[in-house]
Amino acid sequence: MSILLILQTRGRTTASALAAEFEVSVRTIYRDIDQLSAAGAPVYADRGREGGFQLLDGYRTRLTGLTDAEAETLFLGGLAGPAAAMGFSEALMTMQLKLLAALPPERQAAAERMAGRFHLDPSGWYQGETGGERLPELAQAVWSQRRISVRYERWSGPVDRTLEPLGLILKGGVWYLGARPAGEAKAWPRTYRVSNILTLEVAEDGFERPEGFDLAAWWAAASARFEAEVFTGEARLRLTADGLRRLRRLGSAYAAIVAATEMPAADAWVEVTAPIESVAHATSDFLRLGAEAEVLAPPDLRSAMRRMAEQLAALYSD
Template identity: 85%
Template sequence: MRQSRLLSILLILQTRGRTTAGALAAEFEVSVRTIYRDIDQLSAAGAPVYADRGREGGFQLLDGYRTRLTGLTDAEAETLFLGGLAGPAAAMGFSEALMTMQLKLLAALPPERQAAAERMAGRFHLDPSGWYQGETGGDRLPELAQAVWGQRRVAVRYERWSGPVERTLDPLGLILKGGVWYLAARPAGEAKAAPRTYRVSNILTLEVGEVGFDRPADFDLASWWAATSARFEAGLFTGEARLRLTTEGLRRLRRLGSAYAAIVAETETPAEGAWVEVIVPIESIVHASVDFLRLGPEAEVVAPPELRTAMAESIERMSGLYRSGT
């Protein structure tokens, strides 16, 4: 455990630069005294670590010092190449940089670890897109990625449900969720405004400006996205519906989403020819009627009455289309 921590401290100092003992202690959940002992051991092993005292002080490495990746375990070396997703990297215009990075990582590994890393890359492929869809985002992704990286303000024309709008934004990050790209951005110049989510495929026009912006020092993209996603999912379902389902209906309901799958998992499968009732969350009458039509004759909406009426009206219209023979 201590050897792993020593290597991690060395890599943190190499990548982040000057770091305080308190920050390192919090990172590894140990005491400050333990960090001082670790630094002493690193110095004794030949690592050029030195300390600056004072309010802005901390530990750092001599300029130009780099360590080879010789501390990797077998598992760490083998999973190196799972960290880079070639498809998303290419979409953002970073495919060449990703390839160069992988070659450099291989060159830095000891010979006995290189074969393991290459074997992992050749046997596992990560594809983040859903079935029957590509990574939506189009030609604007490379420009957006450069704007995010270079902290350049962007002017966009964006397609909302109510119609196109024009916005000037400070782009903070890009997220790939289920094959769909999203932009995290805040209104330009509004430092206290909360970031908002924009679907990249809904950006009709994009212009990257020359004006820069100051990125919020406390903004963490991964944490923000996790919180935003949780709030969205919590507020997505605004009502409930009661359904009668056959065994096949339960199987079809499970395919409609994770919320339904969790309910199905807790529901006892009915006997052959029997029906079972479940209560499920719904987003709206319109969304629920569209979703539940996919269940076909294996399900019946019992309540609420307005959803049952909407289902009946949709089925009647469909029946009329097929009875007409046109």
């Protein structure tokens, strides 16, 4: 079955290439081809230097080799929402219909049952993410390798950039664009939040993607580097059991600390050391812990928490 699917997708393939693919001898491949022919698969061989095995033009096998589990997971990709956002919903629906039609009847029921009982939603709660209207244009620019001109909202103010878009990433319900500055072939790609793109114009001129660029590997490295660089300090916290549970909701870095900390008794407190991005960010984050947490150190963060508490007390003094 694997040989049949390779011939169907790749076309003419040599016996030596098939032998290398399956780590068997060329003699074994010839024997398997004979068995395929005996089973009714229209495989024929072209001899000579450019020869190889090939299926009769127009032949397509039905996906009878799928197991129950494989057929069931066909519609468990969780891609319907992201595909629609990028303008590919019609293509995705057509693909699913073609896959379903190619399955034998007993596998069709399994695939439809999975689609009707499980739904994956990658978006976060209460997120009104903007910029989604630009996703189809961005997706086409990525796909067709077209440069884009954007006006981008940075923390310091809007800037104009000409970029070479390399890929789109959906992380926690937020879309990001991986791109490098136009004309800088050796530049490390940078990350741009799609919702911060104020204007977008797709150019006619194209660009060459970096040879061997792996979007998933780049994103993993970029995410790890960001997380390593974003936390510039540490804070010492004193928390109740409820405060510890609340700390877990502030992000994965805090969740890992909570997982490694023994939960205190109902009337007890526990101390932990947690990473912080800055005093301002930490003040905003730790206010969400309420009176179930106390900042012990550093002194400037403790002072910032006290000032914020005094401002809130004054605001609600009546």
